[in-house]
Amino acid sequence: MKNINFTKLNGLVPAIIQEPVGGKVLMTGFMNQEAFDITQQTGKVTFFSRSRNTLWTKGETSGNFLLVKEILADCDQDTLLIYAEPAGPVCHTGTPTCFDGDPGPGLAFLSQLEKVIQGRKGQSADTSYTARLFEKGLPRIAQKVGEEAVECVIEAMKGDKEKFKEEAADLLYHLIVLLAQQDLQLQEVIDVLRGRHK
Numbered sequence: 001m002k003n004i005n006f007t008k009l010n011g012l013v014p015a016i017i018q019e020p021v022g023g024k025v026l027m028t029g030f031m032n033q034e035a036f037d038i039t040q041q042t043g044k045v046t047f048f049s050r051s052r053n054t055l056w057t058k059g060e061t062s063g064n065f066l067l068v069k070e071i072l073a074d075c076d077q078d079t080l081l082i083y084a085e086p087a088g089p090v091c092h093t094g095t096p097t098c099f100d101g102d103p104g105p106g107l108a109f110l111s112q113l114e115k116v117i118q119g120r121k122g123q124s125a126d127t128s129y130t131a132r133l134f135e136k137g138l139p140r141i142a143q144k145v146g147e148e149a150v151e152c153v154i155e156a157m158k159g160d161k162e163k164f165k166e167e168a169a170d171l172l173y174h175l176i177v178l179l180a181q182q183d184l185q186l187q188e189v190i191d192v193l194r195g196r197h198k
Contacts, residue, residue: 005078006033013078017045017090020069020083021186022108026090027058027098031080043068045084064088069187085187110186113173118180133177141181144174 006013012030019026029047031039035055038046045066046057059065066084073080091098120130133141148171155164179185 003077004033004036004073004080005076008078012048012050013080015045015047015080015082017066017082017084019108019111020085021114021190022111023105024097024108024111025099026066026084026086026096029058036080039068039082040071045082058090059087062088064090066090110172110176114176114180114186117173117176121180130177133174134181138181141174141178145171145178148174 004013009030011032013032013036014028015031016028017026018024029045030050031046032048032055035046035048038055038057042057044057044059045068046055048054049056057065065087066082067087068082068084070083071080072082086096089096091100093100117130120128121134123131123134125132125135133144148167151167152164152171155167158164176186179189
């Protein structure tokens, strides 16, 4: 990364923290050179507190760290965009984002759905359809992905867009379940797609 310009705001740059998969803005803060360096070294977002005049790593008290996936600078090298995976609620109020009430981009829901699905692993099969799928294991989950893919193709060929959307939703859901069963995340698939288009 090119040198960040810390001179415009008396040694600080704004840092926008965004969810990697859904693109939801989680919070904003400021970094000085030391906070930026620590963030790069540790992989945990560290800010400079203007009110306390000190460094602080998000999550150092709560354990809800922001785990860095990628850091980008804007065209003037004086603002940072940091993609980070939250280890828990981001806001001190206990909400997932400091911008409470913002549903984020539409794709942000896939990230929320993925977290719900991952949370169902190991739960009693009586609690949900997802838990029952996990209990039945890989053969059943893989079979469902195949079934839903075929049903998507059938509805597309029929030209029934409403039913196709429903089948596409079923396919996405079951694919996320299969990823979770394989201990993989959507972000890893996105990384593969990004790698193909560099």
